Amino acid sequence: xxxxxxxxxxxxxxxxxxxxxxxxxxxxxxxxxxxxxxxxxxxxxxxxxxxxxxxxxxxxxxxxxxxxxxxxxxxxxxxxxxxxxxxxxxxxxxxxxxxxxxxxxxxxxxxxxxxxxxxxxxxxxxxxxxxxxxxxxxxxxxxxxxxxxxxxxxxxxxxxxxxxxxxxxxxxxxxxxxxxxxxxxxxxxxxxxxxxxxxxxxxxxxxxxxxxxxxxxxxxxxxxxxxxxxxxxxxxxxxxxxxxxxxxxxxxxxxxxxxxxxxxxxxxxxxxxxxxxxxxxxxxxxxxxxxxxxxxxxxxxxxxxxxxxxxxxxxxxxxxxxxxxxxxxxxxxxxxxxxxxxxxxxxxxxxxxxxxxxxxxxxxxxxxxxxxxxxxxxxxxxxxxxxxxxxxxxxxxxxxxxxxxxxxxxxxxxxxxxxxxxxxxxxxxx
Amino acid sequence: xxxxxxxxxxxxxxxxxxxxxxxxxxxxxxxxxxxxxxxxxxxxxxxxxxxxxxxxxxxxxxxxxxxxxxxxxxxxxxxxxxxxxxxxxxxxxxxxxxxxxxxxxxxxxxxxxxxxxxxxxxxxxxxxxxxxxxxxxxxxxxxxxxxxxxxxxxxxxxxxxxxxxxxxxxxxxxxxxxxxxxxxxxxxxxxxxxxxxxxxxxxxxxxxxxxxxxxxxxxxxxxxxxxxxxxxx
Numbered sequence: 001x002x003x004x005x006x007x008x009x010x011x012x013x014x015x016x017x018x019x020x021x022x023x024x025x026x027x028x029x030x031x032x033x034x035x036x037x038x039x040x041x042x043x044x045x046x047x048x049x050x051x052x053x054x055x056x057x058x059x060x061x062x063x064x065x066x067x068x069x070x071x072x073x074x075x076x077x078x079x080x081x082x083x084x085x086x087x088x089x090x091x092x093x094x095x096x097x098x099x100x101x102x103x104x105x106x107x108x109x110x111x112x113x114x115x116x117x118x119x120x121x122x123x124x125x126x127x128x129x130x131x132x133x134x135x136x137x138x139x140x141x142x143x144x145x146x147x148x149x150x151x152x153x154x155x156x157x158x159x160x161x162x163x164x165x166x167x168x169x170x171x172x173x174x175x176x177x178x179x180x181x182x183x184x185x186x187x188x189x190x191x192x193x194x195x196x197x198x199x200x201x202x203x204x205x206x207x208x209x210x211x212x213x214x215x216x217x218x219x220x221x222x223x224x225x226x227x228x229x230x231x232x233x234x235x236x237x238x239x240x241x242x243x244x245x246x247x248x249x250x251x252x253x254x255x256x257x258x259x260x261x262x263x264x265x266x267x268x269x270x271x272x273x274x275x276x277x278x279x280x281x282x283x284x285x286x287x288x289x290x291x292x293x294x295x296x297x298x299x300x301x302x303x304x305x306x307x308x309x310x311x312x313x314x315x316x317x318x319x320x321x322x323x324x325x326x327x328x329x330x331x332x333x334x335x336x337x338x339x340x341x342x343x344x345x346x347x348x349x350x351x352x353x354x355x356x357x358x359x360x361x362x363x364x365x366x367x368x369x370x371x372x373x374x375x376x377x378x379x380x381x382x383x384x385x386x387x388x389x390x391x392x393x394x395x396x397x398x399x400x401x402x403x404x405x406x407x408x409x410x411x412x413x414x415x416x417x418x419x420x421x422x423x424x425x426x427x428x429x430x
Numbered sequence: 431x432x433x434x435x436x437x438x439x440x441x442x443x444x445x446x447x448x449x450x451x452x453x454x455x456x457x458x459x460x461x462x463x464x465x466x467x468x469x470x471x472x473x474x475x476x477x478x479x480x481x482x483x484x485x486x487x488x489x490x491x492x493x494x495x496x497x498x499x500x501x502x503x504x505x506x507x508x509x510x511x512x513x514x515x516x517x518x519x520x521x522x523x524x525x526x527x528x529x530x531x532x533x534x535x536x537x538x539x540x541x542x543x544x545x546x547x548x549x550x551x552x553x554x555x556x557x558x559x560x561x562x563x564x565x566x567x568x569x570x571x572x573x574x575x576x577x578x579x580x581x582x583x584x585x586x587x588x589x590x591x592x593x594x595x596x597x598x599x600x601x602x603x604x605x606x607x608x609x610x611x612x613x614x615x616x617x618x619x620x621x622x623x624x625x626x627x628x629x630x631x632x633x634x635x636x637x638x639x640x641x642x643x644x645x646x647x648x649x650x651x652x653x654x655x656x657x658x659x660x661x662x663x
Contacts, residue, residue, distance in 0.1 A: 004543055008532075015531050340527040343488060344588070345516020345544040347509040423488045427527065 001350065005357035012330070012358060013365070019326065020362060026322040027366030027406065028373060030315030031399045035374025037308045038395035040381045045301055046390045057297070058102070058256040059141055060266055061288040062273065067281075083283045084248035089276050097269065100260045103140035105253040108133040108237045108246045112193045115168070115230060117176055127172040128227040131193050133237020139167075141255040144209075146229070150181040151204035154233045161239035166191065166200040169208035169228035181205045191230060193240050200232065262289050316402060319366065320410040327359050327414035338418050339426025352412075352419040359411020360404060367403025371396055433500065434595050434628050435462040435485060440494035442480050442651075454480045455651045457494065462596070462630060467622045469631040469639040469659070472648035479600070481648065482632050486519055486598045487511045499595055516544045520589030524601035526581040528573040534560060534584045535569040541591040559587035563617060579610035586617055596628045597621070603638065615641060 013020040064083040072078070094101055112131030139146060139153040146167075153167060166189070170181060177184040184205060190197050208228050238247055254269075256262050270287040277283055331338070338351060375391065382389040442455040454477045462468055472478040483489040484496065487503060488511075496504045503514060520541075521527075528537050538556035547555070560569050563583040573581055582602060589597050599618065603611035615638065621627040631642055639645045640659050647655040 001543065003549075011531050336527060337529050340523075340529060341540065341544075342512065343486070343515065343521045343527075344541045345512050345592075347512045347544070349509075350544060424483050427488075427523070 001353065002357070005354050006361060008354060009358040009361040013362060016330075023322050023326040024319075024362060024366030024369065026319030027316065027363050027403055028319075028370040030312060030319045031367050031370025031403060032374035032377060033315055034308060034312035034399055035371050035392075035395055036377035036381065037311070038392045039375060039378025039389060040387075041304050041308065042392040042395070043378075043382050043387050043390045047387055048297060057290050057293050058258065058260070058262055059290070060254045060256065060262065060269070061251060062254060062269070063251040063286045063288075065284045065286060067284045079244050081282070082244055082248050083250050085250070085252075086276065089273065090252075092276060093269070093273065096272070097265075100257055100265050102255045102257045103137040104135070105138040105141035105255070106135045106234055106249065107138055107252075108234060108241065110193050110232075110237050110241055110246070111195070112191060112230060115172060115176070115189050115191045118188055118190050118199060124224075125176060126224075127168075127175040128225055129168075129172065129191070129230040130227055131191065131230050131232060131237070133234040133240075134231045135234045138231070138253075139206075141253050146206040146231075147209070148204050149207045151185045151202070153204055154231075161235050163233045163236050164198060164200045165203045165233060165236075167204040167206060167231040168202055169230070170205055171208045171223075171226060171228045172230065173205055175224060191232075193232075194242075196240075198240070200230075263295075316406060319363070320406040323359055323363050323406065324410035324414060326362075327355060327411055328417075330358070331355060331414050331418045335421065335426045335429040338421050339423045339429065342421070342423035343427060348419040351421075352415045355415035355418050356408060356411045359415065360407030363403045363407035363410070364400070367400055367406075370403070371399055374399075432464045433461055434464055434466075434498065435460065435630075436495075436497040436500075437461070437485070438495040438497075440481075440484060440491045440496065442477075442484065442489070443492045446492065453651065455484075455491070458651075458653060460646070460653065462628060464595075464628055465622075465626045467618070467629045467631070467643045468646065469633060469642040469644070470646045470648055471633060471636060471639045473634060476648045477651040478632050478634075478648050480651075482598060482600055482630075485596075485630065486521060487515045512544075516541060517592050518595040520591070520594040520597040522582070522585050522589050522597065522599040522602045524604040526573070526578070526585045526605075528576075528581055528584060528588075530573055533570045533572055534565060534576065534587075537573070537584055538588045538591055541588060545592050555591065556587070559590055560584070562590075563587045577610075578606050579613055582606065582610075582614050583617065586614070586621075590621070590627075596630060598630050598632070600632045601634070602631070603635075604633075611638075 064085055066081055066083050072081070090104065094104060110131040110133060112129050115127045115129050117125060134154075136154050136156060139148060148167070149170065151167070154163075154165060168184070168189075170179075173179055173181050173184045176189065177187065184202050187202050188199050189202065191200050241247060256265060266287045266289045270285055273285040273287070277285065341351060341354075375396075378391075379389050437458055437460040440455055440458040440460075441453065444452045444454060458481060470478050470481065480489070484491050487498070487506075490506075490511075491504055494504070495502065498514065498518060501514075503511065506514070528534075529540065532540075535553070535556050538559055539552040542552040542555060557566075557569065560566055563586055565580060565583050565587065568576065568580060571580075573584075576584065586597075586602075589599075597618075602618070603614050606614060618629055618631070619641070622629055629642075631639070633639055642659045645655075645657050645659050646653050
């Protein structure tokens with residue numbers, strides 16, 4: 001019966017092509033508008049999120065502090081009070097939150113200032129640097145600021161104290177290797193760290209996005225003198241320093257897996273890390289995120305969604321009324337057919353089913369056309385503002401279901417009216 | 431003989447409870463037995479359409495008893511009436527009432543569809559019926575591609591679809607020329623003679639009525655005469 005109804009619906013739609021199309025137009029416009037806006041909105045949001053993550057919207061700072069209540073007297077060795085994360089804490093945390101944590105970044109600062117080629121006598125051939133010991137996770141958390149363009153980052157088994165490898169900026173390559181990043185790989189350079197000079201092998205080059213920016217210390221200096229970061233393996237960095245603060249791990253950064261609710265995860269993580277410390281600990285763990293940014297971006301998205309919902313709802317309401325209107329007309333026109341069907345033994349539900357099916361087929365067909373049209377418009381719009389298009393599958397599914405529901409809802413009244421027609425009057429109808 | 435139709439003191443009033451109350455049928459008694467070819471003759475306004483609607487289960491009597499195949503159908507709910515109509519009554523209308531935009535074949539399938547017959551069986555049965563009425567070569571034509579006589583033959587095939595207990599034909603030749611009318615009447619005779627169909631013909635044409643086995647004359651909502659026709663068995 002359903003198959004028959006669907007066939008009849010298509011036949012009746014085909015019999016009045018123009019009218020059917022005009023009726024569907026309401027739904028088509030409604031759905032197309034929603035899909036187009038959703039596609040553009042979704043693409044913008046995704047683009048936004050990518051930009052946000054550059055600025056660290058998914059990055060959390062984890063710190064351990066000495067609580068204020070600790071009393072210090074002259075016998076206290078302050079070095080003993082330097083906070084440090086328990087050794088196994090990181091491992092426990094990463095295991096437990098493997099779904100939420102994308103990467104953990106651990107760093108230590110060293111006093112570096114200049115890098116030169118070994119045995120170079122050319123005094124003008126140098127690069128100003130700052131030296132930081134980092135783990136491989138650093139390059140994931142900071143991928144937006146320090147994207148690797150040549151070579152590689154440190155591998156896990158390269159974290160021994162005597163691994164004198166380094167990742168340098170493209171600016172350093174410009175100064176020491178005439179900008180040939182390929183040639184720079186594997187080359188040795190002398191790096192001054194804590195007043196001593198060590199020889200490092202270049203394993204990777206990152207694109208320096210930060211120091212070239214206006215106001216980041218670059219403007220007043222010549223290209224040559226701009227200071228960039230030089231990264232060495234974390235363990236190696238620790239080995240080279242005598243600073244007790246630098247030797248102890250007091251803070252690290254985490255980047256959350258995309259899609260993680262950073263705000264609630266921050267709270268959860270803080271409670272969890274604190275619980276790993278003994279009850280009577282002197283220390284306190286704090287986890288920070290860029291909450292304001294997250295909230296602002298969420299709010300903007302909510303407002304956009306609301307606006308879209310309103311536009312879509314109005315368009316679809318109008319479309320739905322159009323369907324109801326045309327179904328009423330169609331039923332009036334087909335009064336004799338309804339009477340005949342009743343005379344031939346159609347029960348009420350069969351008549352109702354037939355016309356609801358017709359309304360549903362009409363609005364769903366309109367919905368599908370609208371989805372396709374919306375995607376094309378969205379594609380065009382994204383192309384126009386040179387943005388990558390992300391299809392919102394969710395909105396497609398919702399639109400489809402919505403057009404179905406519209407058919408049922410606005411088809412029900414006319415269909416029910418048809419099913420209640422008196423067969424005698426219906427057969428006599430001219 | 432089995433009673434297909436048994437009407438007892440059937441009264442039909444319209445505008446019930448108002449001052450303009452109109453009694454159209456005044457206590458009709460009628461029995462139609464299996465295999466009879468009966469006709470009801472009456473002028474317009476005699477109540478023959480109302481009687482036809484009641485017999486065809488499209489309407490209920492205001493009072494009186496109506497038994498079809500010994501089952502009381504006087505007070506059935508709409509959907510139950512639809513079910514009985516689907517199985518036991520075959521309609522042939524003056525205006526054919528084929529469903530537009532559906533092939534002859536699909537039109538004949540409609541009553542089978544409502545009787546819950548499977549698609550394969552529907553097609554088989556419909557083809558068989560169209561062949562019987564001589565429309566085998568136009569099964570896939572749509573109603574607007576058929577002449578009046580062809581449409582009526584399709585309608586007769588449709589009326590036969592569920593092998594009903596009775597075929598109700600309401601002025602079946604009213605819109606046809608005399609030559610085509612002849613063909614249609616011959617078809618009814620064929621159904622009656624060869625398949626033993628019980629047929630009730632409603633007409634205002636005396637000559638057509640005379641061809642049937644039994645003629646009832648309806649005047650002002652009452653059966654005023656009954657005689658045997660030329661086709662009596």
